[in-house]
Amino acid sequence: MERAANAIYIAEHRQIIIRGQVQGIGIRLWLRNVANSLGLYGSCRLLPDGTLQVHVQGDRNLVKQFIIACKRGPSDARIDGIEVASLPLDPHLGAFIVER
Helix, strand or coil: CCCCCCCCCCEEEEEEEEEEECCCCCHHHHHHHHHHHHCCEEEEEECCCCCEEEEEEEEHHHHHHHHHHHHHCCCCCEEEEEEEEEECCCCCCCECEECC
């Protein structure tokens, strides 16, 4: 995706907690595919309480698109809600990975 010559790149790092039916439906791989298609960095993992924790970093506008996708989820998911928090940029984040 090309940016307009006068566009300003502003990076953001967000933590997203996703609540709902997020186990056993392939949502983590779906999130990785969405992040990769947008050129974002980060990771996702299931937490002991059954929620899904996502870290995503990249261009602010693309992170916003990713958050919208998280609210919708894949077709088999039931998303009851998400919480989004801002975090400091992490220079160690690389290609989006699914943690176990």
